[in-house]
Amino acid sequence: SKSLLSSLLAVGNIASLGTELPSAKPPTRKQISMVIPTMFFDITADDEPLDHVSFELFADKVPKTTENVRALSTEEKGFGYKGSSFHGIIPGFMCQGGDFTRHNGTGGRSIYREKFEDESFLLKHTGPGILSMANAEPNTNGSQFCICTAKTEWLDGKHVVFGKVKEGMNIVEAMKCLGSWNGKTSKKITISNCGQLLISFDFHLNGVYYCCYSKTVQPFLYSS
Template identity: 35%
Template sequence: MIKNIQKLILFLIIIAVSLLGGCKKEDSTKEPERGGVDVELEQLKLPEKGEEIAVMETNYGSIKIRLFPNVASKAVENFTTHARNGYYNGLTFHRVIDGFMIQGGDPNGNGTGGESIWSKPFEDEFDINYHNFRGALSMANAGPNTNGSQFFIVQNRTVEESLIEQMTQIGEKGGFSETVIKAYTELGGTPHLDFRHTVFGQVFEGMDIVDKIAAVETDGNGKPVELVIIEKVEIVNY
């Protein structure tokens, strides 16, 4: 009788350990909300404690963005100064294309307006290690060195195989290392915008809100039928 009880206890212990092992494995493979892949890219890391981030409150929810002043100092200064001055409060995402990006920051609300904090366009700031992955915050422009106040957040979930092949051919010297290509493959993004639009931030929380905004009904020009409003942008410590 005692031996049977001991066998039963041993059996239950083995089952419990197996279940715990299974739970642990499931947790370790769960991806964070920011949708990032497990790659060694500074752009996709979470902010460090005390680091300045941007919190963009919209009528669809909150989007939290890590900023990159070390690689795009002017773009970040322009964005954070505008934010602190309330420049973006009440503006809209005037151009929304599902599977591509959401664009805002224009006081005119149609893509024709807005200016930098210096009241003139400022130059592009490209870094070979920073790319237009899904969730990237980048400067909108009308050509080289024409940055003002407008920006966009990359929403595209996938990258076409032809673009993957092109990046592979260009290679690391052109800014497309194996790690970068892996990130584009697993995360998505718009590699054809690299080194054309300054990347100065990365969404690390709230991509579900970006997706909701991207999915709104729009007219033939990509303008939302119902306003998507940037209620305010706050610069806070993480």
């Protein structure tokens, strides 16, 4: 019933994803996690909370790149984005972060120990909310990334697009206002916490399968 659906979606400050299924049998949680990994960043400005930004990873298109970002967000390898800052923000262009080793745009590392190759340029920088890797030259991807605040087609073929903002674009807009033409920020913009959104429960209703997410900093692991 509609009342049941409303009650379920109200639990735990969750977001839902409804997908029409070709059959009555819903996909497993493991299958969903592999198709649409959804991450979150909690953002602060001079240690004052702004809120969180969630983003989907295009794991089906660029699996190696998205696994790097996913694992750095969960910090399951013992290092990652938590505590790092957005060192460069240019209004009308992008917010750049991910340097958790030097915090100034000259560092960072991937989960693969070395820099890794540009996986694919199939996906394009189509507008605000697109996430792509930041690198100094071809095939030198590490951990740095940017969140676009405009269409940036001149980056196509040079930087690998790996995701898009799902919720919290208003927070990205607030971050943009703290940037400048040379990238320096008027406040320190920090990822105070980060992780992967897990499916806390799921259900099948009227031919539609719903998976509902809750925040966690733990890796996305299911046995089923």
